[in-house]
Amino acid sequence: xxxxxxxxxxxxxxxxxxxxxxxxxxxxxxxxxxxxxxxxxxxxxxxxxxxxxxxxxxxxxxxxxxxxxxxxxxxxxxxxxxxxxxxxxxxxxxxxxxxxxxxxxxxxxxxxxxxxxxxxxxx
Numbered sequence: 473x474x475x476x477x478x479x480x481x482x483x484x485x486x487x488x489x490x491x492x493x494x495x496x497x498x499x500x501x502x503x504x505x506x507x508x509x510x511x512x513x514x515x516x517x518x519x520x521x522x523x524x525x526x527x528x529x530x531x532x533x534x535x536x537x538x539x540x541x542x543x544x545x546x547x548x549x550x551x552x553x554x555x556x557x558x559x560x561x562x563x564x565x566x567x568x569x570x571x572x573x574x575x576x577x578x579x580x581x582x583x584x585x586x587x588x589x590x591x592x593x594x595x
Contacts, residue, residue, distance in 0.1 A: 495537040497575045502593070506580040510564065525562070532561055533568075533577050540570040548590045 499507075507529060515522035536543075540557065546567055549556040555570045560583065567579040567590060579593050 495540060495570075495573070495575050497533055497537045497577065499533070500576060500578045503577045503579050510580060510582070525564070528561060529564060529566065529580065532559060533566055536566075536568055536575045536577075540568070540575050546590070548587045552591070 507526065511522045511526045514525055536559070543557045543559040546556040546558040549567075556567060557570060558565050558567045563583050565581040565583055566577055567581055569576045569578055579590065581590060
């Protein structure tokens with residue numbers, strides 16, 4: 473369970489604490505494939521580095537269920553229906569959708585890529 477402060481319309485804290493359950497985190501198949509590709513690419517030069525990147529990104533994804541609102545709305549998906557957010561670590565961005573029942577990691581994106589790829593991913 474996590475505790476959050478309820479806010480009124482003004483956005484100011486009204487002092488009421490609300491308990492929220494941890495949301496399950498699920499990985500989209502393409503996100504799994506992206507993480508696997510990243511791991512294999514880094515592993516060619518540095519097996520230990522590849523392991524560290526994979527473990528860190530997996531850990532970061534697991535933590536999203538505790539407080540998915542913690543990270544920013546994904547700018548490239550503002551116009552899309554849904555609550556898309558992202559968090560960056562090193563040169564990688566985890567893009568996820570927060571729903572009422574779960575968090576879905578939809579993409580692992582290298583920040584040197586064209587951001588238009590993110591929009592195309594949803595189509």
